[in-house]
Every structure is written in C-alpha cells, then in structure tokens.
Amino acid sequence: MSRTTIVDIAKVLNISASTVSRALRDHPDISKATKKRVLETAERLDYFPDSMAQGLKKRRSTTIGIIVPEIKHHFFSHAISGIEDITYRSGYTIMVCQSNEDYEREMINLHALVSNRVAGILVSIAQNTVDVSHFEILQKRKIPVVFFDRTNEKITQNQVVADDYVGAFEAVSYLIKKGYRKIAHLCGPENISIGRDRCNGYQDALLQHGLAVDEKYIIRGGVQQNDGSIAAQKLLQMAHRPDAIFAVNDPVAIGAYVVLKEQNIKIPQEIALVGFSNNPVSALLEPSLTTVEQPAHEIGKTAAKILLEQIESEEQDLKPVKKILKTNLIVRQSS
Amino acid sequence: MSRTTIVDIAKVLNISASTVSRALRDHPDISKATKKRVLETAERLDYFPDSMAQGLKKRRSTTIGIIVPEIKHHFFSHAISGIEDITYRSGYTIMVCQSNEDYEREMINLHALVSNRVAGILVSIAQNTVDVSHFEILQKRKIPVVFFDRTNEKITQNQVVADDYVGAFEAVSYLIKKGYRKIAHLCGPENISIGRDRCNGYQDALLQHGLAVDEKYIIRGGVQQNDGSIAAQKLLQMAHRPDAIFAVNDPVAIGAYVVLKEQNIKIPQEIALVGFSNNPVSALLEPSLTTVEQPAHEIGKTAAKILLEQIESEEQDLKPVKKILKTNLIVRQSS
DNA sequence: ATGAAAGCGCTAACAG
DNA sequence: CTGTTAGCGCTTTCAT
Numbered sequence: 001m002s003r004t005t006i007v008d009i010a011k012v013l014n015i016s017a018s019t020v021s022r023a024l025r026d027h028p029d030i031s032k033a034t035k036k037r038v039l040e041t042a043e044r045l046d047y048f049p050d051s052m053a054q055g056l057k058k059r060r061s062t063t064i065g066i067i068v069p070e071i072k073h074h075f076f077s078h079a080i081s082g083i084e085d086i087t088y089r090s091g092y093t094i095m096v097c098q099s100n101e102d103y104e105r106e107m108i109n110l111h112a113l114v115s116n117r118v119a120g121i122l123v124s125i126a127q128n129t130v131d132v133s134h135f136e137i138l139q140k141r142k143i144p145v146v147f148f149d150r151t152n153e154k155i156t157q158n159q160v161v162a163d164d165y166v167g168a169f170e171a172v173s174y175l176i177k178k179g180y181r182k183i184a185h186l187c188g189p190e191n192i193s194i195g196r197d198r199c200n201g202y203q204d205a206l207l208q209h210g211l212a213v214d215e216k217y218i219i220r221g222g223v224q225q226n227d228g229s230i231a232a233q234k235l236l237q238m239a240h241r242p243d244a245i246f247a248v249n250d251p252v253a254i255g256a257y258v259v260l261k262e263q264n265i266k267i268p269q270e271i272a273l274v275g276f277s278n279n280p281v282s283a284l285l286e287p288s289l290t291t292v293e294q295p296a297h298e299i300g301k302t303a304a305k306i307l308l309e310q311i312e313s314e315e316q317d318l319k320p321v322k323k324i325l326k327t328n329l330i331v332r333q334s335s
Numbered sequence: 336m337s338r339t340t341i342v343d344i345a346k347v348l349n350i351s352a353s354t355v356s357r358a359l360r361d362h363p364d365i366s367k368a369t370k371k372r373v374l375e376t377a378e379r380l381d382y383f384p385d386s387m388a389q390g391l392k393k394r395r396s397t398t399i400g401i402i403v404p405e406i407k408h409h410f411f412s413h414a415i416s417g418i419e420d421i422t423y424r425s426g427y428t429i430m431v432c433q434s435n436e437d438y439e440r441e442m443i444n445l446h447a448l449v450s451n452r453v454a455g456i457l458v459s460i461a462q463n464t465v466d467v468s469h470f471e472i473l474q475k476r477k478i479p480v481v482f483f484d485r486t487n488e489k490i491t492q493n494q495v496v497a498d499d500y501v502g503a504f505e506a507v508s509y510l511i512k513k514g515y516r517k518i519a520h521l522c523g524p525e526n527i528s529i530g531r532d533r534c535n536g537y538q539d540a541l542l543q544h545g546l547a548v549d550e551k552y553i554i555r556g557g558v559q560q561n562d563g564s565i566a567a568q569k570l571l572q573m574a575h576r577p578d579a580i581f582a583v584n585d586p587v588a589i590g591a592y593v594v595l596k597e598q599n600i601k602i603p604q605e606i607a608l609v610g611f612s613n614n615p616v617s618a619l620l621e622p623s624l625t626t627v628e629q630p631a632h633e634i635g636k637t638a639a640k641i642l643l644e645q646i647e648s649e650e651q652d653l654k655p656v657k658k659i660l661k662t663n664l665i666v667r668q669s670s
Numbered sequence: 671a672t673g674a675a676a677g678c679g680c681t682a683a684c685a686g
Numbered sequence: 687c688t689g690t691t692a693g694c695g696c697t698t699t700c701a702t
Binding site: 003005006007017018021022025049052053054055056057058 | 695697698
C-alpha cells in the first residue's frame with residue numbers, strides 16, 4: 001500500500017478532500033467535530049502532508065537554502081547551526097550546499113536551490129567569486145536573500161557581517177600600544193569583504209598611530225591554515241623580520257603559529273601573533289592566541305531572522321538591511 | 336512576469352510540452368534540431384525546472400535528508416561535508432536537521448524529511464534516543480536510510496561506523512604497554528554505540544592484559560567538553576588517582592586536559608591522557624593529545640555512497656549493509 | 671459548514 | 687519523432 005493522501009482520509013470519512021485539507025490546517029470554517037475526526041483518521045493512517053504538492057500549489061517551499069564555502073569550517077558550521085536554530089522554530093528546513101570556494105559550483109548550487117523553490121537563501125560567497133550577477137536571478141524570482149560574513153562591494157542586498165574593519169583596527173591598535181612596530185598582516189583575498197575590510201582596518205590603525213604601511217609586510221594569500229604557514233615562512237626569511245603578525249583569521253594564524261613554533265621563535269617575545277574568529281582551539285594553544293571574537297552563531301541567527309522577516313512580510317520591495325555585528329578583542333598570551 | 340515553465344517554451348516554439356520535457360532531459364526520441372531549439376529557448380527565457388513539480392510527479396525528490404545531533408560539532412560538520420561531496424556529484428542536494436541531542440526533535444526532523452519526500456536519509460541518533468521505532472516509518476515508505484557513527488543495538492538497517500571497540504581496545508592496550516595500570520575511562524552514554532563500544536573496548540583491553548575493571552574508574556557522562564571537566568574533577572578528588580585517562584572522545588579529553596592543566600598536573604608524567612576522534616586541535620595542544628583517529632569525512636562519504644546505491648538500485652529488499660571503518664591510534668605526547 | 675472543480679508544473683503512457 | 691491526455695497531492699475559488 002502506498003502513502004496516505006488527503007483523498008484517502010476523505011474517502012474513509014465520506015467527506016471531500018477540500019474539507020480534509022481545511023480541517024488539517026485548522027481552517028475556521030470547519031466544525032470542531034469534523035476536525036477531530038479528520039485529525040484522528042490522519043493519525044491512524046500515518047498521514048504526512050506532501051511538501052512537494054503543497055509547494056507546487058503554493059509556488060513556494062518551506063525550505064531555506066544555504067550556500068557556504070565549506071561546511072566543515074568552524075565558522076560556517078557554527079553559523080549554520082545558528083541558522084538552523086532560528087529556521088527550525090518557524091517550521092522551515094534548511095538545504096545546505098557548499099561551494100568549496102569555487103565560483104562555478106556556487107552558481108550550480110544557486111540554481112539547484114532556485115529549482116527547489118526555496119523560500120529564501122543565505123549565502124556566504126566563495127573566495128574566488130568576483131562577479132555576483134548570478135544572484136540577480138533571485139530578484140527576478142523575488143526570492144529574498146541575505147549575504148552573511150562574506151560579501152563584496154557589488155552586492156546591494158541584505159547583509160549581516162561582523163565589524164571586520166573595526167575588529168582589525170582594534171587588534172592592530174592594541175599591538176601598537178603594546179609597543180610592536182613592525183606589524184605584518186597575513187591578508188585574505190581582497191575581493192571578499194573579510195579580506196578587504198580586515199586589511200583596511202590594519203592599514204588605518206598603522207596610519208592613525210603614525211606608522212607607515214609597508215607593503216612587504218602584507219602577505220596576500222588564502223584563508224586556510226596552510227596559507228598561514230606559507231606566509232610565515234616568507235616573513236621569517238626577511239632581513240627585517242616583523243615583530244608582530246596579525247592574521248586574517250584563526251586558521252591562518254595557527255598556520256603561522258605552527259611554523260614559528262617549529263623554528264623555535266618565541267611568541268610573543270620575538271614575534272607576537274593575533275588571529276581573528278576566536279576558534280575554540282585558540283584558547284588552548286600555548287601560548288594561547290590573542291584573537292578577535294567573531295560571533296559565528298550570532299551572525300547565523302541574525303541573518304536567518306532577517307531572511308524570515310522578509311519571507312513572511314507582505315511587502316514587495318523592502319529596502320536592503322545591512323547589519324554589522326560587534327567584534328571583541330580577546331587578549332591572550334600570544335601578544 | 337512569472338517564472339518560465341515548460342509550457343512557455345512550448346508555446347514559443349509551437350511544439351508540445353511533452354516534447355520540451357523530453358528535449359530538456361535529452362530523451363533519445365527527440366531530434367537534434369528540436370533539442371537545440373528547446374535548449375536555446377530555455378536558456379534565453381531563464382528556464383529552471385521546478386523540482387517540486389518533478390518530485391510530485393515522480394513521487395520522490397532529489398534531496399537527501401540528514402539528521403545529526405549538532406551541526407557544529409567537529410565530527411558532524413566533517414561528516415556532512417563528506418556526505419555533500421558525494422551527493423553533489425550525483426545531483427542530489429542535502430537537507431540538514433539537527434536534533435540538538437533531543438529525541439523529540441529527532442522525531443520532528445524525521446517527519447519533516449518524510450514530508451519533503453527525501454530520496455533517502457542519513458542519521459546519527461541523539462544522545463538520549465533509546466526507542467528507535469520512529470524510524471520504522473522509513474521502511475513503510477521505502478525510504479532508504481543509513482545510520483552513521485551513532486547507532487544502537489535495536490537498529491537493524493544500514494550502518495556505517497568507526498571501529499569504536501577496536502579503537503578503544505588498542506588505545507587502552509597501548510597505555511597498558513606503556514606501564515599505566517590505573518586507567519580511568521570517561522565514558523559516553525551507553526545507549527549509543529560510541530559510548531557502549533568504546534567502553535567495552537576499554538574493559539576488554541584491561542581484562543585481556545590481566546587487569547581488573549574498577550567501576551570507580553569509569554566515570555559516566557556526556558560527550559561534550561564540559562562533561563570531561565566534570566569527570567576529571569571527580570577523578571582528582573579520589574584517594575587513589577588514576578595514572579591515565581581514556582576519554583570517549585576528544586572534546587571530553589580536552590575538558591579533562593583543561594582541568595589537569597589548571598591543577599598543574601603533569602601530562603603524561605602524573606596522568607596520561609588519550610582521546611578519540613583526532614580533532615585538529617588535539618595536535619596543537621601542549622602536550623599534544625594522543626588520540627584515536629576516526630575518519631569523519633570518510634564515514635560521511637561511505638554512508639552517502641551506500642545510501643545512493645540503495646536509492647538507485649531497483650531491488651526492493653536489499654539486505655542491510657554494515658560497514659565498519661578502521662580507526663588509527665595516533666600516539667602523541669600526552670601518553 | 672462543506673463540496674466540486676480547476677490547476678500548480680511536470681512526466682509518461684499511449685497514440686499516431 | 688512528436689502530440690494528447692491524464693494525473694502526481696494539494697489548495698482554493700466559487701457554489702451551495
């Protein structure tokens with residue numbers, strides 16, 4: 001025997017399918033008695049509404065699409081967790097795709113989500129995404145979208161990000177106040193906001209404290225641990241080594257940390273080290289890592305809330321929201 | 336203007352909807368010329384297939400449902416990542432739910448996935464899930480399921496787990512060979528496989544090496560870092576402290592690690608410490624943490640592969656597969 | 671308070 | 687090689 005449908009329930013009770021449909025959704029027109037009978041029968045027959053049929057009819061699902069560079073990154077898994085906490089309460093399920101930092105795959109994911117008629121989408125763009133015109137499709141189809149954590153300047157829609165600029169500015173200012181003068185920056189890709197904004201914060205902190213920005217101390221690379229190791233090796237080969245390193249994020253900082261340790265460089269005596277994200281591991285290192293706390297869970301929750309508001313709002317052309325969440329410098333032993 | 340449908344394309348080209356449908360899916364009956372015209376028009380009109388309509392018709396989606404206790408846990412985010420790698424290649428998208436270690440929520444998630452007519456489901460059960468009868472619905476509806484990492488003995492369907500028993504056995508045997516004699520175990524919940532099997536491995540290793548199992552050295556608790564801290568405190572208050580601790584997983588081991596450090600207990604000189612999972616942080620601790628490597632990504636990939644095979648197999652009653660992946664003891668400084 | 675009928679967008683016999 | 691037709695399971699006017 002196949003799945004129970006609304007028609008099966010209707011037949012059993014000798015009423016019409018539309019009555020069953022209404023009873024199931026607690027429509028005021030239906031009598032208490034009928035509702036009760038329908039609910040009982042549904043229960044007895046193991047009835048489950050068919051989301052596909054509902055979605056087809058309503059021309060929209062109760063699924064929220066998510067695109068992130070990599071699910072397993074600490075930041076993203078926490079953000080997704082935060083998103084799910086919010087969407088779950090409102091009866092939505094999440095569909096998660098990873099771009100693997102690849103623009104092409106980001107596009108394919110986007111199309112899959114559109115095909116699935118998701119009610120809304122949350123995106124953190126890939127490291128190599130420069131052109132963002134593929135997201136225009138969402139406006140055409142009136143699918144609300146919120147970009148979180150990583151955006152770029154061409155994106156005009158809703159955004160939720162940490163205050164990357166201020167976070168970086170404060171971290172570097174702190175290093176300067178502690179007396180460090182040759183502060184290097186392990187810089188992320190500048191086409192994504194976290195790379196650009198953190199780098200700007202770094203530079204402005206130097207300038208505002210009367211220090212020059214020395215291009216040779218800005219090592220550009222990716223956002224993975226390995227990128228940090230490579231960058232650290234470059235720095236160590238310099239004639240004038242820096243006395244401090246500010247990394248675009250904790251994985252990169254840890255990549256540098258590992259290299260410094262291997263080379264028996266004392267942290268922070270010879271070189272201080274500051275990260276960004278406050279991954280749990282950073283507190284456990286020895287010396288523990290000074291870092292800028294970035295509220296991953298909070299960013300996810302906030303982005304999800306904004307998305308749900310827009311989905312459930314009747315308004316057609318809501319103006320884009322941009323929310324910037326505060327970061328927090330956590331001073332530990334590495335600086 | 337609303338979304339482009341197959342009918343819109345048909346109208347433009349003055350052909351029937353079914354021809355368009357077939358052309359779109361590269362059906363051999365359709366002429367090259369027609370296919371080309373259809374494809375071009377589809378492209379031009381920004382056509383996207385409607386997964387809900389397709390799903391309704393085919394009575395199944397191309398979505399894979401996943402239920403895990405917590406997305407943000409290192410193990411699960413890696414497993415999900417592995418799952419996505421596999422399903423993506425076959426054109427499936429993943430729908431991820433978290434039970435938050437709660438049985439009730441696990442059920443609700445399951446129902447949501449069934450409603451969404453997922454093609455198959457991957458589950459890692461919640462810490463407090465004892466009764467597993469809610470999964471029977473899947474058999475009734477012929478929805479393939481693979482349990483991964485955490486199962487329990489009542490589950491008879493497909494399973495992919497690490498060799499928890501052997502992993503634990505080897506870790507504890509190693510400790511014994513190194514000369515430790517009073518080995519404590521921070522034990523996970525015994526209704527889930529990882530708790531039970533690792534505990535059994537621990538006990539059998541002791542017995543096979545002629546050591547007694549001392550109940551007071553088995554501290555039962557959860558699987559979170561905090562549980563490890565609590566357990567370690569208990570151990571430290573004992574008149575006869577253990578000389579080694581084997582924890583059910585790395586978070587718990589780290590919880591203990593933090594407490595030992597705080598109390599200035601030398602690891603491994605006073606108390607050795609061994610974890611399970613090989614979270615990246617374990618290599619970065621000082622002393623670095625000896626642990627049993629559990630292939631999270633691999634478990635996810637394997638589970639996904641088995642699921643896809645079953646989904647795509649014509650066979651109705653495949654017999655359940657149980658796959659046990661090898662673990663690997665990584666000896667570091669903490670033991 | 672309930673029912674009849676139409677249709678969401680697509681696929682798959684069946685018919686030519 | 688292409689078209690006709692009949693639904694998939696549900697919601698929603700419009701009647702009654």
